Amino acid sequence: MDRPSGTSYQRFPRVRIRELKDDYAKFELRDTDASMANALRRVMIAEVPTVAIDLVEIEVNSSVLNDEFIAHRLGLIPLTSAAAMQMRFSRDCDACDGDGSCEYCSVEFHLSVHATDSDQTLEVTSNDLRSMDPKVCPVDQARAYQHALGGTDPFGANASNENRGILIVKLRRGQELRLRAIARKGIGKDHAKWSPAATVTFMYEPDIRINEELMETLTVEERISLIESSPTKVFELDSANQVNLFSLVVVKNAEAYTYDDEVIKHAEAIGKPGLVEITAKEDSFVFTVETTGAITAYELIMNAITVLRQKLDAVRLQDDDGDLGELGAHLGGP
Incomplete structure (x- = not known):
């Protein structure tokens, strides 16, 4: 129904979860438009914070991979990030003057592996990383621990394969890798390693009618x-x-x-x-979300809604202060 010119129109979007697992969710977003649906999708991909390795100090590296290659692989290992929303960004941390090396904005990791077996190739994996904060560790470590306690395996795969961890490098006899790494809070907009989403898609809900x-x-x-x-x-x-x-x-x-x-x-x-009439419901969307494991699918959805609300509140406050001028008048109505 068309609304009278010059009047504001307020909507109250609704979310209904259809399917929910640790790393997968399917839900409906209703009573809104495509701009809001796409804003939520983009926030889930690029604005929800996680923790990832951001600084690597190599002490010993005699492997076949150079230091930069190993640092890059370490950065892409997903880390459990349930506490990321409460952490500080290193640039905003006043406890360490922004250098990103305190308990409020970073987590320290250590890795030390030395190959001594002459017959076997030693695989260095994420399981060899030792975290100084038990709340932040490689995702596969957390899943292996959960499985060992009798919990359900989110992947539903063979436990022995899951416990191998994410491969970092292979060492032969005499080769060694020893390093210190710092994990920090960040968002996918800054680097893909901080994105908690593997896939986020949405589609208009189709309305199919048969004559x-x-x-x-x-x-x-x-x-x-x-x-x-x-x-x-x-x-x-x-x-x-x-x-x-x-x-x-x-x-x-x-x-x-x-x-x-x-x-x-x-x-x-x-x-x-x-015979068949098919139209798209312009105010109803079906989302499919898969996470990297850094946070659960439910946390990803809820954190994205929180971040999006904060952004909209910031726009509204700027409009109240009169900083948006003519744009603010359009956004807020008369």
Whole structure:
């Protein structure tokens, strides 16, 4: 419904969780528009803080990889970051004058491995990292510990394979790697190693309607061909409900539809335009979220909403102070 010109319009977005695991979530975002949905997606990818190794001091490295290569691999190891929201950014920390080396803004790691076996190649993995703060450690270490205590394995994979850790480098006899690393709080906008999201996607929720009168004029073969024209298997025959001894064509999985228009084109090709009508609900979105393991999917969603609210509050406060001028008038209404 169109709102009168010059009046403000306030919406109250709603979130409904459909599926939730440690590293996966599927949820609905309703009663809002695409700009808000995309803002939430971008915040989840680039604005939710995590902890990652940011400084590496190599003491001994006689491996085949140079220091920069190893430092880069260490930075990409996901670390448990449930406490990241409460940590300080190193640039804003007044306890250490911004050098990022105190308990409020950093976590120290140590690694010391020396290969002595002449017959075996020694794999140095994330399991060899020793954290000075038990709340922040490599994700695979935390999962192995949880599995050892009898908890569920988030990956549901073979435990022996999971416990190997993330490979950093391989050493032969006589080679050694010894280093000190500092992990700091950051966001994906600064570097991808701080992004907690492996995948964040959203789509408009499709509204699929079948013209039952036209459907009754189709033969069984035409109904089957209509179902097969959908490459993502959106429709199926419902043998439990029949009209004129023919099984009804029903929507099996509306969200499998990819807006390819193949079903609509097929309906037109068999002389039945209007048989299927598909539109996008412009105020309803379905999100799929996968995390790196640094934080759970639930924490990612909730932290993203918190960060987005803080950003909107900052805009509103600037508008209240009159700093936004004409733009603020458009954002806040009369």
